[in-house]
Amino acid sequence: MSLLLTGNSASLSEEELDEYSDGTVKLRNSNIELMDQDILYHLALGSESHDLQEMFGDVKFVCMGGTPKRMENFAHFIMNEIGYKLPAGTQLQDISAYSYRYSMYKVGPVLCVSHGMGTPSVSILMHEMIKLMYHAKCKDPVFIRIGTCGGIGVDGGTVIITEDALDGQLRNSHEFTILGKTIHRPAKLDKKLARELKSLASPDDPYDTIIGKTLCTNDFYEGQGRLDGAFCDFSENEKMDYLEKLRENGVVNIEMESTIFAALTHHAGIKAAVVCVALLNRLNGDQVNAPKEVMNEWQARPQILVSRYIRKVLTHNGQLKSLFGHQGSIKSPRRFKLVQQESQAHE
Numbered sequence: 048m049s050l051l052l053t054g055n056s057a058s059l060s061e062e063e064l065d066e067y068s069d070g071t072v073k074l075r076n077s078n079i080e081l082m083d084q085d086i087l088y089h090l091a092l093g094s095e096s097h098d099l100q101e102m103f104g105d106v107k108f109v110c111m112g113g114t115p116k117r118m119e120n121f122a123h124f125i126m127n128e129i130g131y132k133l134p135a136g137t138q139l140q141d142i143s144a145y146s147y148r149y150s151m152y153k154v155g156p157v158l159c160v161s162h163g164m165g166t167p168s169v170s171i172l173m174h175e176m177i178k179l180m181y182h183a184k185c186k187d188p189v190f191i192r193i194g195t196c197g198g199i200g201v202d203g204g205t206v207i208i209t210e211d212a213l214d215g216q217l218r219n220s221h222e223f224t225i226l227g228k229t230i231h232r233p234a235k236l237d238k239k240l241a242r243e244l245k246s247l248a249s250p251d252d253p254y255d256t257i258i259g260k261t262l263c264t265n266d267f268y269e270g271q272g273r274l275d276g277a278f279c280d281f282s283e284n285e286k287m288d289y290l291e292k293l294r295e296n297g298v299v300n301i302e303m304e305s306t307i308f309a310a311l312t313h314h315a316g317i318k319a320a321v322v323c324v325a326l327l328n329r330l331n332g333d334q335v336n337a338p339k340e341v342m343n344e345w346q347a348r349p350q351i352l353v354s355r356y357i358r359k360v361l362t363h364n365g366q367l368k369s370l371f372g373h374q375g376s377i378k379s380p381r382r383f384k385l386v387q388q389e390s391q392a393h394e
């Protein structure tokens with residue numbers, strides 16, 4: 048059985064899902080199968096207008112991050128890392144350009160997609176990406192968010208792999224309001240994948256890579272206890288008490304997408320991870336004021352880690368050589384810079 052569809056998300060246990068699993072992505076929504084076509088409106092794709100299996104059937108890694116530019120840079124970077132060659136005379140294209148919402152680049156088995164900021168933006172994208180995986184019959188895709196965050200007690204430039212994603216009340220779940228009712232879905236990420244990513248940090252990396260809990264908020268300013276928003280009704284002491292409480296609870300960073308990302312991938316049975324770089328240590332301040340060049344270099348760090356993982360999996364599957372002709376070379380921060388410069392030259 049390749050597909051298991053149900054309109055009732057509570058009716059399938061994890062064991063039942065596993066039992067029927069052939070690696071393809073299951074939709075917990077029987078309505079989709081009954082529709083003549085499924086328009087993935089925000090991706091500018093559709094199940095009838097496009098041959099989604101032909102276009103995306105080979106996708107193994109879905110990498111997401113907030114900005115279109117970051118994901119375009121990552122597409123160029125990973126293309127070099129896995130030695131993927133575009134057909135002669137062609138360039139990387141933004142597949143979702145005409146949605147004017149998200150950007151999407153495909154580099155062989157790697158999809159690089161921008162998700163915007165915050166839960167609503169990621170949620171819409173996740174629904175459509177999960178349906179894309181279903182229509183394309185992708186097998187065992189892994190979703191990874193490559194992001195930025197505020198660190199708690201860690202220096203700017205530290206790479207943080209999320210162990211558990213917590214909501215504003217430190218619950219390891221995401222709260223949804225559906226038909227006026229509040230429900231929670233577990234915000235579970237794949238712990239084994241998190242450990243594997245951590246193992247790919249090199250002692251030669253000139254920065255730390257750590258695993259810890261991530262707080263996910265609905266706002267960058269008041270929601271993250273900043274004193275520098277347009278409004279602030281709390282004192283600096285109250286802010287510091289809050290950040291210390293987070294630290295006591297094992298929280299090492301704050302961002303704005305991890306719980307919805309974890310909850311929806313987990314609900315779809317998709318393995319997922321979140322890797323962010325800290326742009327500042329929130330115990331020292333609120334303003335993001337590192338120089339642009341420094342921040343660009345920091346933002347490359349999660350991408351380097353994720354590229355090591357992708358290379359490792361493809362090498363293990365014998366795909367790196369057979370699919371792309373050569374092994375590509377390795378993953379140094381310097382290489383990333385060169386690829387970034389090349390990609391900027393293409394603008």
Ligand SMILES: O=P(O)(O)O[C@H]1O[C@H](CO)[C@@H](O)[C@H]1O
Nearest residue numbers: 113164165194195302303304
């Ligand atoms: O850098 P990205 O991935 O966009 O994510 C972080 O940056 C944004 C805030 O500046 C939020 O979306 C937060 O989660």
Ligand SMILES: O=c1cc[nH]c(=O)[nH]1
Nearest residue numbers: 195196197301302303
């Ligand atoms: O402090 C920060 C930095 C980046 N992203 C966030 O959500 N918070």
